[in-house]
Amino acid sequence: MPELPEVETVRRSLxxxxxGKRITGxxxxxxxLLRNLSAEQFTALAVDRHFVDIVRRGKYLLxxxxxxxxxxxHLRMTGQLRFATCExxxxxxxxxxxxxxxxxxxxxxxxxxxxxxxxxxxxxIAQVAGxxxxxxxxxxxxxxxxxxxxxxxxxxxxxxxxxxxxxFVAGVGxxxxxxxxxxARLHPLRTPDSLTQDExxxxxxxxxxxxxxxxxxxxxxxxxxxxxxxxxxxxxxQLLVYGRTGQPCRGCAGVVERIxxxxxxxxxxxxxxxxxxx
DNA sequence: CGGTGCCTGCTG
DNA sequence: CAGCAGGCACCG
Numbered sequence: 544m545p546e547l548p549e550v551e552t553v554r555r556s557l558x559x560x561x562x563g564k565r566i567t568g569x570x571x572x573x574x575x576l577l578r579n580l581s582a583e584q585f586t587a588l589a590v591d592r593h594f595v596d597i598v599r600r601g602k603y604l605l606x607x608x609x610x611x612x613x614x615x616x617h618l619r620m621t622g623q624l625r626f627a628t629c630e631x632x633x634x635x636x637x638x639x640x641x642x643x644x645x646x647x648x649x650x651x652x653x654x655x656x657x658x659x660x661x662x663x664x665x666x667x668i669a670q671v672a673g674x675x676x677x678x679x680x681x682x683x684x685x686x687x688x689x690x691x692x693x694x695x696x697x698x699x700x701x702x703x704x705x706x707x708x709x710x711f712v713a714g715v716g717x718x719x720x721x722x723x724x725x726x727a728r729l730h731p732l733r734t735p736d737s738l739t740q741d742e743x744x745x746x747x748x749x750x751x752x753x754x755x756x757x758x759x760x761x762x763x764x765x766x767x768x769x770x771x772x773x774x775x776x777x778x779x780x781q782l783l784v785y786g787r788t789g790q791p792c793r794g795c796a797g798v799v800e801r802i803x804x805x806x807x808x809x810x811x812x813x814x815x816x817x818x819x820x821x
Numbered sequence: 822c823g824g825t826g827c828c829t830g831c832t833g
Numbered sequence: 834c835a836g837c838a839g840g841c842a843c844c845g
Contacts, residue, residue, distance in 0.1 A: 545839065545840095546839065602840080617840085618840090619839090619840050620838070620840055621830095621838090654830070655827080655830085655840095656827080656828055657827065657828070657841080672842075700822070704822090707841095709840095709841085717840085718839060766838090767838095767839080805822095806825090823844105824844085825842100826842090827840105827841095827843105830837105830838090831836105832836090832838105833836090833837100
């Protein structure tokens with residue numbers, strides 16, 4: 544489900560409510576979601592620690608706890624973190640519940656059970672697969688034209704696959720990749736190595752613009768995604784191609800097509816995004 | 822590189 | 834009932 548804008552929105556929505564709250568109890572009904580600890584080990588380490596900060600890297604959320612501990616959460620496709628009071632009904636597919644001081648809870652719900660939690664000392668979280676290999680944050684300055692040109696040099700394969708590669712750029716997923724490629728007027732099957740500097744500049748701007756707009760509108764809600772307080776996003780109303788197969792292109796008289804690239808459903812306007820010769 | 826598996830639920 | 838879904842690791 545969640546890409547950078549959704550994960551960032553969850554972070555922001557939980558920050559002020561969670562910081563200062565102490566974990567008073569732990570309830571794990573799906574122990575396999577705890578990637579590195581048993582439910583007993585996790586409970587023993589987490590109870591009595593309080594939340595200090597929440598940081599996002601790519602699609603990972605890092606909950607900083609007291610005494611130098613960090614809880615890493617990845618929501619993958621259908622994970623949800625929800626702050627709630629104890630009295631509120633617990634939704635189906637809720638697999639982990641943290642009881643918090645003040646009668647609140649932090650609940651983790653995940654229909655497809657693809658997400659995970661990893662709990663360790665701050666200096667140990669580099670062990671989380673993928674976290675230490677993340678590329679630059681697309682909204683930061685180090686995601687530069689020079690960096691992209693360098694990474695694209697000599698690179699065969701498919702442009703869209705690069706955008707989804709978290710070691711190239713952190714936090715881009717299927718929706719925002721399609722939207723950015725459309726905005727940059729680049730075909731997803733282009734060879735990265737073939738892009739001109741002008742095209743790389745367009746791609747970088749489009750990615751940054753679409754992700755910033757996604758954050759501003761608090762994410763894209765189709766069905767599952769809501770933020771940490773249960774609120775939907777509204778970027779779904781701004782989508783130009785994603786999920787619009789067969790509908791008119793918003794940029795020309797063409798129609799949005801669906802193709803498969805790198806195993807993922809991919810939405811393009813082949814008139815606005817010419818395949819060209821590589 | 823592409824293909825597959827991990828899961829459940831929804832849609833055509 | 835098959836196919837698809839916002840992600841990613843692993844396999845050959």
